[in-house]
Amino acid sequence: MTDIPVDPNEVRLTINGHEVVSTKGEMVIAAAARAGDYIPHFCYHPRMEPVGMCRMCMVDIDGGRGPMLQPACMVPVAPGMKVDTESPGAKRAQEGIIELLLANHPLDCPVCDKGGECPLQDQTFSHGPGESRYVEEKRHYEKPIAISDLVFLDRERCILCDRCTRFADEVAGDALIHFNSRGNDTHITTFPDEPFSSYFSGNTVQICPVGALTATPYRFKARPWDLAQQESTCTTCSVGCRTVVQSSRDELLRYMGVDSDPVNHGWLCDRGRFNFESVKSPDRVLQPLIHDGTEFVPATWSAAITEVAVQLRAARAAGGVNSIAVLGGARGTNEDAYLWSRLAHEVIGTPNVYPQMGDGLPADVLLLDRATIDQAATASTIVLLAPDLKEELPVLYLRLRAAAEKRRSRIIEFTPKHTGLSRYAWRTIGYEPGTQQSVVEKALADPEIAAQIAKGDVVVVAGRANLAETTVATVAALRSVLAAAPGSRVLPAFRRGNVVGALQVGMRPGEGGLDTRSVLQAAADGKIECLVLLGADPLADFPDTDLARRALAGARRIIAIDTFLTQSTQLASVVLAASAYAEKSGTTTNLEGRVTTVAQQVSPAGNTRPDWMIAAELAMELGSDLGYDTIDNVTDDIAWHVPGYEGITAAAIAAATDGIVAGAPTGIAPLAPIANPIGERNSYDFRLVVSRTMYDEAVGTATSPSLAHLATPSMVHLHPLDLGRVGTTEGAAVKVIGSRATVVLHVVADDSVLRGTVWVPFRHSGANVGDLIDCTAAVNDVRIENI
Amino acid sequence: MSRLNEANVLHAKEIIGRYPKARSATIPLLHLAQQQDGYVTNEAMAHIGELVGATSAEVLGTATFYEMFKFEPVGKYLVNICGTLSCALMGADELLHHAEAKLGIKAGGTTDDGLFTLERAECQAACTEAPCLQVNYRYRFKVTPADLDQLLDDLAAGRLDGEVPPHGTVAKVRQHIPANKAVGAVPPESVTAPPVWISEAAK
Amino acid sequence: MSRYTWAPGYCDDGDRPQIVTSRFKYDDGYSLERYLATGGYAGLKAALGRTPTEVHDEVKAATILGRGGAGFPAGTKWGLTPQGVFPRYLVVNGDESEPGTYKDRLLMERDPHQLIEGCLIASYAAGLSQCFLYIRGEMALAQERVATALNEAYAAGYIGKNILGTNFSIDIVLHWGAGAYVVGEETALIESLEGNRGMPRLKPPYFPAAIGLYGQPTIVNNVETLSNLPWLLVNGAAAYTAIGTETSPGTRMIAVSGHVKRPGVYEIINGTTTFREVIYGEQFCGGIRDDNELKAFIPGGGSAPWFLPEQLDLPFEAKMVGPAGSMLGSGAIMVMDHTTDIPAMALTLVRFYAHESCGKCVPCREGGTWLMRIMERVVAGRGTQRDLDQLLEIGQTITPGQYPHAASERLGIAAAPFPFKMTTICFVGPSAYNAVDSALTLFPDEFQAKLMKRTSIPVTAVGAGS
Ligand SMILES: Cc1cc2nc3c(=O)[nH]c(=O)nc-3n(C[C@H](O)[C@H](O)[C@H](O)COP(=O)(O)O)c2cc1C
Ligand code: SF4
């Protein structure tokens, strides 16, 4: 007989008479939940530190000295412990607590958004006393107050469970809501004139166990029992948070975070949670449009598809397959990208296919040993060579922040501007754009940093910190880190929803093909006969606006597949009306390569169609049957054909709660780096740093009424000590003069900006910083002049 | 209204320096702010947040927990009449009613001239001297209604100026740790070894 | 030698041992000069002449019971700090706010050096890195006296670097609160000292001795507890334990308030002195005012269940008082004579605890206020039997099961012993119910007498059946 090794962390205890296997450190409430014994609770939340505030979870726990009423959320399991969750004592306590909670809780359930899905209501039913004997006057507060742009607080309904406040402090790091006063007068407030402007405020609404916190987009919209829902994935950015998409009468109403252990722990950022409003936007393109020379004219699908085929044939006839290019595909599903890549490569025959908009890193970064989010969030050392994750990949920010706060990991950050994570970083090392490699190498020579790196278990988060420079210096710096820390893994901080999936399933250049910048250059040079924009908007997203403008002017024909008429798609001759997320199903791949499902929850708006179907029809029109009837056929075909996706069939994904991590891609040709000597910065100049923020003019934000007003106008940010150098003051308008253009912007004094550099957020309203960016220059310098 | 003035910022920094973590100075600094303005202003709370590394909301949360901090102007003299058991047994209620009548305000109110704020307080740790009261945290024991009248008159006439500072100042004497004697506060994470007298005694 | 002008009943009859109040007879007992002239800092010198372990052992041998309320032996508590974990801190609990309790303030105002010396001895013995002396916010004079004493002691080399030329160094930092009773609870005290709202932390899993201030091992001791140390170090544990009883050695300070002839703070012999001696003894309170009849008394501060005259002969000994249905708490006796309106007086205590709830636990936050509302109604003569029942129901939610109470021959009830069960984190919740329970259990008729004469309101039948 062989001994079965016993896990030293294993703890066996008895809950309601049956044996439960748990692990050291687990709280009784969690062990009971896993064993199917629900212990009622309000304040306990598995992703936050227990506080033992509500006292609802009192159960009889016998740790060896007889049963004692104890809060199950605060008592860790112990060997041999006996727990009775339904003893008369426990039941009496639970009933008593409910009675007290209801004492001051208004019974306005019929008009409360939470009614029907309210833990207080449910537990009153299941564990409450059945009647209230409270005859005193209830607590009164001024009716709901807006604590932020998105969230309302009704203090009368609040049961003070400390969930929202703990979330704000512990999870989001934005301790902007807090308890005020004491005892029976305790209530939640924000500081006067300092709203709860957290990027994560919506989570508080989701975790509130009563209807005290409500979010603008959902208030009074529906009753929970009318809601239909499905699990899905948020594709706003490449973190790929798991969501539940809810609708009523075929209208999208709400997104909720799902607790996916390897990904988002239940959290969503506000952009991801609320930008579904854009799906319902009246500005959506609802049917195919053909430009007749003066204006867009609605067309039938067959007419539009025929027209596109005609144009593609004409382009091929005029310039050969190399004169056709397909840009985009990172905003769709894997299935969309896969069929479009097949259409482009196999049917049309062009090698010019690319999903990134000149704002990521070369695709060969995906060939590096890839880290998962979990690996990053538990690594000894996290090296950041990335954009401000709080702005661009918000929930990844939460995960890495927690890693630093819980002292699991040390963050070494290299950045041209202080970021949301700088506060939590062990070392934040600023660099002037262009100097990454030397700065990184100098830092790596520092004995303390070297010793930290030498501990091993290093994850590098690599992405594009500055849109106003080429990727050369960042890639070189990345290589230096990898050389110093062999065996480290890389988490690519590419930002668009399915960019990793698109690249991996085939949306990448074929033999001799061009990437986005080269395509745009070719178009500007008049060499592109047909430019296909697959959910791509180069005028808005490509950093070098001038090049994008010349490219779109120089392309002979433009075909767009999009949900909105954007700056770029307005120039198309045919616009094919695409379905949006939640209107189509399929799979998506996040930045760590995790493949998860996206669900169709509502009918496609108007006469729109999913991208993959459009690709299939176009192929047919061009004479090739790609051979798919259903979306599942496509998913299975990807599993069959795409390296790294082996076994990731529709059935397999449906069965895997947290999705499946795809293997490494093969066949990505390393893109030849373009070596650019970096000129010295003229001492009067400032080096330009441009990056994105959470709320900008992106379509999803701009067409979601709740979010649109959160975007601020474009400003130029200088270090406070540089204001004097320029002789300007905060708020003043200045001329920002680049090599090609001059824009006028107002000044913000900002000590997160390094001296000698200026930062301008990308794609904010007002003057366009893209006009200042030359994407062929290694770095871009600007002069600031007073007006 | 006002952030901490320069002198108080210096004082604040001295106080912060005594603690292993700056946050610990929150309550002392709130007292400092109250001493400066007679009550705690929003600006002062935001300023304290900057000094101790907390958000303004956190400072507000801490401040409002404690009875002594006021967020609106109160009278120059805060008269707290104790009403808990020992004092109640000895006639605290009558004393409070007498004070209300004399000042023409209800407990919680402030006289029109801004001189007196009256409060019904909880146990002041002078139970054997009941009924007792505090004026700006200076005690008066076994107070009869006549004593109270006298006290209020004396205060109004300025006869007790030397003894009772205006509201906001609690202790008039502060601790000062001489630099050459101070051991100094260090963040807990930078201490790992036992103190010398322990390690050497162990040898 | 003049008596402390208002020193509450303090009496120096020459017979009783004085461990902590020996300097109360001096008007300037708080000055360093007087302190040194009366043997001050000899205990510290004695301690520094021995190893920390020896000093700790001496304290353990003396079994000084904590005077903050829980009565846990100080030496044992120091020993609970985990081996080898540094830094460790000392937090002195000078937040004295328990109704009826009045001794720590006197010790700080009248003899601050004695407390400082006690802190130094504790820090030396337990290997502490820093000491924080947390004084209640409303005690201006105590803050001034302690601040002055600290300043003097620093100047004279008793505190700070290399104390008295040895390798022992420690800072004592004066910290002051801002008015919140619950902050007297040790984990709330630590939260408050960290700059937070003074809300207690749940223990277990962690006691401050293991995880306290800044997450480090922390000893929290009461002012009076520490004030015993100088005497102990000079006179030795044997002399200390020779006073009082084996389980309650030494002396303790007791504040007696309410309807007695000479209310005051007395240092009495622990373990043997009885309540009768203190309340009626000529050298103490001298009996009930106007020679009235004693109705009830509270033996251990506002949180303690009430006693009747029947319990007068119990001594100050936890082993005896617990089974009799109450506790000694923080050394406070509140005396009520036969003229007392029991429900009204109980209400003052309910109001106190409801007002002082930190708001963390639902039973305390909601239950305390609800109890108060009902009591207000009852005292105002608008209560009903249903209200009285509801008081007990709320009590059951806060402290399930039998709540301790005294025996009463008149009512034919036996004592329900200490302790009780609770659904709250700290004792504020149960304390809010405490006075209600005592008053209702021991004086039910006084409540009945106050009920609304018409106990049911005739209603026209609507609803079911009509
Ligand atoms: C609600 C509550 C209030 C308390 N208030 C005080 C207090 O004002 N002063 C005090 O010394 N201890 C107080 N205590 C006891 C402390 O928690 C702690 O036990 C004591 O300070 C330890 O010191 P000791 O061991 O020297 O008694 C209180 C306890 C509770 C539960
Ligand atoms: S019992 Fe009351 S005072 Fe104590 S922790 Fe709970 S709510 Fe706070």
Ligand code: FES
């Ligand atoms: S869930 Fe345990 S106390 Fe709230």
